Amino acid sequence: MELFPPIPFAEWRDTKETLHRFAQIVGKVRLAASARRNHWWNVPFHLTGRGITTRPMGQCDNNPLFTMDFDFVGHRMVIATGDGRTLSFPLVGHSVASFYEAVMASLAALGVRVELAVPRPFDLPDAARPFAEDTEHTAYDAGHAHRYWRVLSQVASVLEDFAAGFSGKVSPVHHFWHTFDIAHTRFSDRHIDQPGQVDPVTREAYSREVISFGFWFGDDSFTAPAFYSYTAPEPAQLAEEPLEPAAAQWAARGDSHLAVLPYDEVRTAADPRAVVLGFYESAYQAGARRAGWDIERLACPGGVTDPYLLSRR
Structure with a gap:
């Protein structure tokens, strides 16, 4: 399988915009039906061997235990309960409105009662339009959706590799449905007091000093896929x-x-994984040095923290 296949933003933009809204619908179900975790870690998707998953949820809200998976090999939405019942339907051929209707109907048929607090897109141009009224976004090209998942999977593998080098508090490698990127974050123990006017999503996400690493597929403000890193506060x-x-x-x-x-600069390199790992490491060193992190103490070479094993390397 080709490592880091081409995925130009303009080529799959219509599918991306539809899929982004599909993901937000399912993500908001996850938000409603899962126990809150620090930094909103309960909310993002995780990767599977065929797509992305909400992971098990329910019970905490008196619903059955259930999962929701996007299958980008068979191109289906699969909803399963802990007692073995499963419902699925195709991803192809839906508008956002009909996808929303199919999701809610399938959940109800399985005995899951979930009410979305805000059943509209988050931080998208049509944020004022309810999902149930969006008949504009209907594009779903199976080839583009499958490639999106392939790229996600390959980047996730690199981020997992990079995550092994740090022994402090870290996030999982996870896929954010609100911004449609995949990321991994390292934390210091420095508490950050956000101004009172900061929104609650940002306040919780950045309540500690962080250096974050990830990949996004491009948008109207940056119309090309790219790897990224930032330090917050800077x-x-x-x-x-x-x-x-x-x-x-x-x-x-x-x-x-x-x-x-x-x-696209990485794709043509002789060793693309090494280039991305080097980029993330250089960005980490930059942020950690300037923010005064104890880089040596937090290092975890090869994923090892055992002093005995380290002394024998």
Whole structure:
């Protein structure tokens, strides 16, 4: 299987916009039916061998235990309960409105009662339009959807590899349905007091100092897929730090900066995984140095923290 296949934003934009809204519907079910975790870690999707999953949820809200999986091999939405019952329907051929209707009807048929607090898109141009009224977004190209999952899976593997090198508090490698990116985050123990006007999503996500690493597929503001990293809150002179490889750069993002490595620059490299790992490491070193993290103490070479094993390496 080709590593990091081409996935130009313009080529699959229509499918991406439809799929993004499908994901937000299922993600909001996950938000409603799961126990809240620090930094909203209960909400994102995780990767499977065929697509993405909500992981088991329910019970905490008196619903049956259930999961919701996007199958991007068979191109179906699969909803299963803990007692073995399963309902599924095709992803192809749906508008956002009909997908929303099919999801809610399938959940009800399985005895799951979930009410979405805000049944509209989050932070998208049509955020004021209910899912049930969106008959505009209907594109779903199976080839593009399958490639999206392949890229997600390959990036997730690299992020898992990178995650092994840090022994402190970290997030899982997870796929955010609100921003449609995949990310992994390292934390320091520094508490951050957010201003009172900051929204509750941001307040919880950034209640601690972080350095985050990920990949996104492109959007209207940055119309190309790319690997990224940022430090929050951003320390002074962060953008003066060097990045690797030469194609990586600091991109201004309001009052802060994002370390960006274009996906297409990586695809043609002799060892794409090594290039991405080097990029993430350079961005981590930049943020950790400027923020004053104890880099040596937090290191976890090869995923090992046992002093005995480390002494014998």
